[in-house]
Amino acid sequence: MSNLAYDATTDSDAVSENEIAAMSELRPVPRISIQAFCETESVASPIERAAADRRMSKAHLKVHMGGIGTAIDFYHSAQTPNLIIVESRDEPKQLVAELHRLAEVCDPSSKVVVVGHYNDVWLYRELIRFGISEYVVAPISMADIVSVISSIFVDPQAEPLGKSIAFIGAKGGVGSSTVAHNVAWSMSTLFSSEVLVADLDLAFGTANINFDQDPAQGIAEAVFSPERIDETYLDRLLAQCAERLSLLAAPSMLDRTYDFDAEAFTQIIDVAQRSTPLLVLDVPHVWNGWTKNVLTQADQVVITATPELANLRNTKNLMDTLRKLRPNDGPPKLVINQAGVPKRPEISAADFADPLELEPMAVIPFDPALFGNAANNGRMLSEMDAQHAIVKTINEVAHVLTGRSEIKSKKKPGLGDLLERLKLKK
Structure with missing residues (x-):
């Protein structure tokens, strides 16, 4: 995390080796309900792919298209889940105002993650003070989403899973x-x-x-x-x-x-x-x-x-x-x-x-x-x-x-091997 906000990387359909390595350290997310409200496909897509990851198999995640306004309308007549993820392209002050409106229809126990498009110190501090669990700056990757959810719901003080x-x-x-x-x-x-x-x-x-x-x-x-x-x-x-x-x-x-x-x-x-x-x-x-x-x-x-x-x-x-x-x-x-x-x-x-x-x-x-x-x-x-x-x-x-060594590559015989054999024959 940077000093401004969670610094995410650009998402792609292919998962990089670095992402695989990072996700291998993450523990499974418990049985929680998650709903995401996204304004752009570039944010919705990695969240949908995160839902299919094995570490998220116990969680129930649903993605809706539409931002904070859609979430407010939705929760006027529906129970809020354990976690709400909302994307907003609003400017910082407008975003804070919209989140105040969202808080009026949310259960106090629900946690909120905001995906925004402004890397702003004041905004990040204001959101954390307001009680937002995490602020993520778009673009995001599937690994970013799983990591953020895991950091919120998996106790870092608990003994790691075997x-x-x-x-x-x-x-x-x-x-x-x-x-x-x-x-x-x-x-x-x-x-x-x-x-x-x-x-x-x-x-x-x-x-x-x-x-x-x-x-x-x-x-x-x-x-x-x-x-x-x-x-x-x-x-x-x-x-x-x-x-x-x-x-x-x-x-x-x-x-x-x-x-x-x-x-x-x-x-x-x-x-x-x-x-x-x-x-x-x-x-x-x-x-x-x-x-x-x-x-x-x-x-x-x-x-x-x-x-x-x-x-x-x-x-x-x-x-x-x-x-x-x-x-x-x-x-x-x-x-x-x-x-x-x-x-x-x-x-x-x-x-x-x-x-x-x-x-x-x-x-x-x-x-x-x-x-x-x-x-x-x-x-x-x-x-x-x-x-x-x-x-x-x-x-x-x-x-x-156990991660103590890597698979040794078996190189095919080449010129070096041939020269070694010739040396042995001398």
Whole structure:
């Protein structure tokens, strides 16, 4: 914010990398009602796009064309929402006078954000003195709107929400759960951070086997008793896998069917994020309302695939769909698993990644002895061989997902590589 007013940037349909980075730090907006009254399309458009952002999924936002006068007429016969956003092209003194008229029809508890076209010290101070929550100078971007709303309704003194990372396989059997569990273990041991693994595959989940746990209760008790979910109740359902790693295990039984509505896991995830810095969501390879919702709302998504054609098709479909569902976030991360299976025709990592337009976060080679021994003993890979190259790759994935490092670009062989090889031959 400048010393005059919130200094916004020009909006565009494309979200810049800086905006994505800024919005990644914002926490979800609570369940509030918001109504915007806009005089120009350049202000209405970013507000409408903000309504579709995942951080605004709980809020109800409606945009009306028309400025303060339209808002005054509207609230003569309607209840005012939690937040009113009004755009005005009026000169400063006229704007203040119009806001006095608006105050006469507004509930005192409603907050107001003004989008104006004058960057004026006197106006800004007068509006804040008058009780306006924020004054934003047009033009504005979608990121500006989400940031302003978040700053008003999210308590800056509260503990930050934990980061949720959802893992899903492009097909069944590609090792998504194994990757998820081992990355979670690495996060807890490398960074001394509390990590919670939630196995969302209630029918066939393997987290309890991989971590050698047999808890009497788990995620089924939470999802079938949503009215009881709070931090205390959730804590009683957790199995302790290591000093800083907890598991919300799936029953892995077929004594009932597991048909859920789209919001079935939302409250569980919200409560878990309030108490754990890192939440790893092991999402089964199915496509329905609740898996779509979990993947849309997660802070980060990781797709695990093996290097063959059906996996490439499914990964492309998932990538394209999630980019549309999460337009203001970076693309999902990709892990290519089980590379180099003997005698199996497969797609190279470069050719697999090319149509996806992203660099794989990791390429994990096929090693049945390492993975098989770990699975049969209920141990993580690093417990079997901490110095193994695959374990080091898993550790690199943990660094990337927690923001401690970036994906390393795999450069294609060029003249420099050729010269190096020639030197070695001498």
